């Protein structure tokens with residue numbers, strides 16, 4: 001047996017073993033890692049201002065109320081007369097009744113089940129005149145954007161009700177070239193930050209996915225709400241598979257990660273020529289429980305008489321990716337990643353500069369305060385976009 005075969009088998013064996021262990025112990029607290037423990041008990045903020053996914057557009061039909069707890073708030077969404085989504089508190093301003101689950105939507109107005117008062121875009125539309133004309137009876141609405149089949153709302157971490165004016169516009173890539181779409185949703189007991197860290201962390205491609213070689217760059221905008229990295233990975237395919245697909249070299253996977261705050265992380269992937277855009281949306285539900293929705297926008301499935309690796313990848317997507325993402329990242333990661341010493345917050349050893357830079361970006365740009373770093377941390381050179389622009393202008 002060759003070394004490579006042993007490696008491949010060992011990789012799958014440990015994957016299966018970890019899945020088994022996870023499923024046996026999933027309700028126990030033995031996996032509560034030190035990193036999580038410190039975040040839970042330290043002063044790392046649970047919620048950050050930004051655009052967050054409420055639901056995919058398909059999940060909010062006209063005449064329907066969707067009730068969700070997000071960012072620690074009790075929220076409802078419905079579509080108004082023009083079909084635009086409205087997101088606001090679940091509390092009625094009449095006598096603090098709740099819209100969901102007993103309320104309804106008629107002609108683009110939400111109706112409270114308690115005394116039947118109706119509201120349109122947060123404004124009272126029924127009841128006595130003094131109620132309708134009282135500005136304090138208006139329900140503050142979150143700014144909402146519906147784009148790429150996803151409904152986003154702005155959350156303001158500084159205001160008490162979470163409603164505020166967005167400090168940036170949502171600028172998502174155009175996905176109209178990708179006719180195929182698939183969505184996966186999971187709820188994971190972790191803060192958004194370590195969840196994204198796992199995705200951009202170059203080490204995880206080797207440890208978790210088994211890539212043999214990888215290279216990663218910090219791309220030059222880590223500025224305000226934007227942070228970007230690029231990864232290039234090479235996965236070693238078994239020789240038989242390479243022969244079947246007539247590949248001379250192991251295939252290359254490229255992943256360009258682009259953050260818009262902590263709620264939206266866009267990855268553009270190119271796997272041996274097969275292109276896809278993935279929008280990872282993370283919305284905290286409450287405390288450190290996060291809803292993670294991954295939407296993939298892909299090219300059509302490819303067919304050809306001569307088997308090609310690119311076509312093969314187009315066939316197995318998105319399910320291959322979803323299986324990997326779901327099991328490896330959400331089910332497995334707590335046992336595997338969080339227990340590793342480098343997951344301790346503020347302590348990043350050599351070789352984890354990207355994670356380091358990511359944490360700096362959160363501190364400087366999203367939190368507005370630089371925090372002390374652990375003794376193993378090497379300060380990463382951090383390049384805000386405005387500095388780059390000034391350099392170019394000179």
Ligand code: FES
Pocket residue numbers: 092093094095096097098112113114115116117
């Ligand atoms: S509490 Fe909502 S209508 Fe009275």
Ligand SMILES: [Fe+2]
Pocket residue numbers: 198199204208209329
């Ligand atoms: Fe991954």
